[in-house]
Amino acid sequence: MKYALVTGGSRGIGRAVCLTLSQMGIPVLINYQSNDTAAREVLDTVVSRGGSAELLKFDVGNEQEVSAALDAWEQNHPDDYIAYLINNAGIRRDNLMFMMPEQDWHDVINTSLNGFYYVTRKLLPKMLMRKHGGHIVNMASLSGLKGMPGQTNYSAAKAALIGATKALAQEVASRNVTVNAVAPGFIESDMTKDLPVEDLKKMVPMNRFGKPEEVAALVGFLCSDAAGYITGEVISINGGLYT
Numbered sequence: 001m002k003y004a005l006v007t008g009g010s011r012g013i014g015r016a017v018c019l020t021l022s023q024m025g026i027p028v029l030i031n032y033q034s035n036d037t038a039a040r041e042v043l044d045t046v047v048s049r050g051g052s053a054e055l056l057k058f059d060v061g062n063e064q065e066v067s068a069a070l071d072a073w074e075q076n077h078p079d080d081y082i083a084y085l086i087n088n089a090g091i092r093r094d095n096l097m098f099m100m101p102e103q104d105w106h107d108v109i110n111t112s113l114n115g116f117y118y119v120t121r122k123l124l125p126k127m128l129m130r131k132h133g134g135h136i137v138n139m140a141s142l143s144g145l146k147g148m149p150g151q152t153n154y155s156a157a158k159a160a161l162i163g164a165t166k167a168l169a170q171e172v173a174s175r176n177v178t179v180n181a182v183a184p185g186f187i188e189s190d191m192t193k194d195l196p197v198e199d200l201k202k203m204v205p206m207n208r209f210g211k212p213e214e215v216a217a218l219v220g221f222l223c224s225d226a227a228g229y230i231t232g233e234v235i236s237i238n239g240g241l242y243t
């Protein structure tokens with residue numbers, strides 16, 4: 001059986017991705033760090049819609065936790081493998097560069113970039129060994145393409161993720177593994193709820209924030225057979241904000 005692992009699958013975009021992939025008939029592993037209630041709600045929703053899911057709690061930025069959780073899962077699932085990996089977990093710690101605490105720099109890089117490295121390196125060998133390969137989708141951002149003032153840490157992390165996406169795509173293409181990045185603009189979620197939405201909307205040609213389900217639909221497509229020849233791409237989804 002081929003599973004999907006969605007890091008940061010308990011809220012926002014990750015939650016919507018879990019629901020979309022499970023609607024595609026893929027059993028989903030919902031990763032999260034701390035919010036048990038939110039993760040349980042996603043699990044219950046997947047199951048109530050006829051899908052199948054498991055919770056997998058670990059901090060993507062902690063190599064020991066990543067290894068322990070994925071080793072335990074593999075031991076319990078000797079005949080299965082994770083064929084779809086959505087590296088979605090991410091945090092914001094915005095500040096102007098000259099005031100940015102060192103911890104905020106490291107925490108943002110650690111979650112988005114090191115998290116990608118720890119989880120992907122762990123799962124790649126199995127994906128490469130299977131003839132059906134796999135699909136990896138990395139959640140980048142408009143900030144990683146354009147750079148956003150007040151977000152040097154976040155922009156650096158997401159730009160690095162885009163570089164890693166392009167490099168890895170070429171490494172594993174011959175083994176039927178695709179690696180793509182999605183770069184959302186402003187999307188409605190807990191991450192953006194404290195932003196001045198009305199002001200920011202005016203900057204977006206579509207005059208609205210995107211919905212997590214719209215990002216999830218793109219991720220679902222990149223995980224489908226129809227997208228089998230797309231790799232190393234960064235696909236923007238931002239209502240025309242940046243082209």
Ligand code: NAP
Nearest residue numbers: 008010011012013032033034035059060090187189190191
């Ligand atoms: P969100 O609503 O804040 O949800 C974040 C999710 O990530 C939660 O499930 C959270 O789990 C999990 N998480 C955070 N740190 C983690 C860690 N160290 N290990 C495991 N899980 C962790 O965020 P979102 O808006 O859905 O964003 C999802 C991704 O899209 C992020 O990578 C973000 O950078 C990117 N993105 C978002 C936007 C936007 O406008 N929203 C735009 C561009 C890119 P807990 O609940 O347990 O903490």
